[in-house]
Amino acid sequence: MTLGNPLFAGQNPVFIPGPTNMPDRLRAAMAVQTMDHRAPDFADLLGPLRADLKRVFKTETGEVVLFPASGTGGWEASVTNTLSPGDTVLVARYGMFSHRWIDLCQRHGLAVEVIDVPWGEGAPADLFRERLAADADHAIKAVLATHNETATGVVSDIAAVRRAIDAADHPAMLYVDCVSSLASMDFRMDAWGVDLAVTGSQKGFMLATGLAIVGISRKALAAMETAACPRCFFDFRDMLAANAKGGYPYTPALQLLVGLRDSTDLLLAEGLDAVFARHHRIAEGVRRAVSAWGLALCAKRPELQSDTVSAILTPPGFDSEALTNHAYARYGVSFGVGLGQMAGKAFRIGHLGAMTDVTALAGLAAIEMAMRDLDYPIQLGAGVAAAQEYYRATAGETAARAAA
Numbered sequence: 001m002t003l004g005n006p007l008f009a010g011q012n013p014v015f016i017p018g019p020t021n022m023p024d025r026l027r028a029a030m031a032v033q034t035m036d037h038r039a040p041d042f043a044d045l046l047g048p049l050r051a052d053l054k055r056v057f058k059t060e061t062g063e064v065v066l067f068p069a070s071g072t073g074g075w076e077a078s079v080t081n082t083l084s085p086g087d088t089v090l091v092a093r094y095g096m097f098s099h100r101w102i103d104l105c106q107r108h109g110l111a112v113e114v115i116d117v118p119w120g121e122g123a124p125a126d127l128f129r130e131r132l133a134a135d136a137d138h139a140i141k142a143v144l145a146t147h148n149e150t151a152t153g154v155v156s157d158i159a160a161v162r163r164a165i166d167a168a169d170h171p172a173m174l175y176v177d178c179v180s181s182l183a184s185m186d187f188r189m190d191a192w193g194v195d196l197a198v199t200g201s202q203k204g205f206m207l208a209t210g211l212a213i214v215g216i217s218r219k220a221l222a223a224m225e226t227a228a229c230p231r232c233f234f235d236f237r238d239m240l241a242a243n244a245k246g247g248y249p250y251t252p253a254l255q256l257l258v259g260l261r262d263s264t265d266l267l268l269a270e271g272l273d274a275v276f277a278r279h280h281r282i283a284e285g286v287r288r289a290v291s292a293w294g295l296a297l298c299a300k301r302p303e304l305q306s307d308t309v310s311a312i313l314t315p316p317g318f319d320s321e322a323l324t325n326h327a328y329a330r331y332g333v334s335f336g337v338g339l340g341q342m343a344g345k346a347f348r349i350g351h352l353g354a355m356t357d358v359t360a361l362a363g364l365a366a367i368e369m370a371m372r373d374l375d376y377p378i379q380l381g382a383g384v385a386a387a388q389e390y391y392r393a394t395a396g397e398t399a400a401r402a403a404a
Ligand SMILES: *Cc1c(COP(=O)(O)O)cnc(C)c1O
Pocket: 018, 070, 071, 072, 073, 097, 146, 148, 149, 150, 177, 179, 180, 200
């Protein structure tokens, strides 16, 4: 099956913030024949893979488990394995993904205390601290934060959230959605005291969708023993018990695990710091383009700007939905639509995973054409030129790193 003009199918990269473009090497890695997951050598794949994923999460003391699911399944697994119906959780809503996590908690019968924050802001560490300090009998069991809010292109300071919890001297666990940040922007599970960290295979790992990847702290493992939310498919206890013997509680998504093996090898060989620097450079070129267009990011301050996705506000009177539809229909290029409160008001350029300066320039050129077609007050080529200057000036950095 092909979407769009079959001649061009797959030729244009996607500029959505996940699922991301898959490098040919990883697509090939996933194309393996069926293997018996009950054969003894399955353990040779799973054990080292889980160990290496701990390096990506930056945890030495935690565990990593892999469910056949998308990221949303990872949220569900985290919540149901560590909490009981009626437990209170504290969450800030600052975009569509934090909103969906709230909805999931409510449907599981948790008491959800929501702090609404203007979209374009990040996790409100100070408000968390105040609320936790007032919670003298420790009714709040967990604080939930979305590290990178993909709807608004905002990255939050998770270390500050941890400091807020500690400053309030509160035992609540910290749950972090790092679906669109892990393996693209710095994330430190142990250093930031993260108890549950959730991601999926189709963003920074550049694979097909289908694995929920969850980091679990020792504290969360202890909470698992008393948590009363019903769970079966996502039960950590079954998964950990089977994994300890080198196996799975049901049929694993083998092709994805093989792909994840190769993706993790690629990321660790490049070095995580180099991976983050690469994302920063691509993102910065996109931001130069946005300011050359005279447009603004949804992220309200520079320190909130995400290196994996930029959400760009359209000028008043211009419908972002019409823009993304036009770019797809006319040029066969996908950009992220505005989600939730941002519907019609912002479009998004995803720049995580397998993206080079050259592919980023193609995306900027394509969206410029679409904006000109729809009479946006921009100068054709202005954004591309600004990004080109930045990429020219910084190209040596990546080349030097690659040679080193
Ligand atoms: C993509 C994404 C998710 C998970 O979505 P799935 O479609 O279930 O994989 C969750 N949170 C954020 C921040 C995301 O970007």
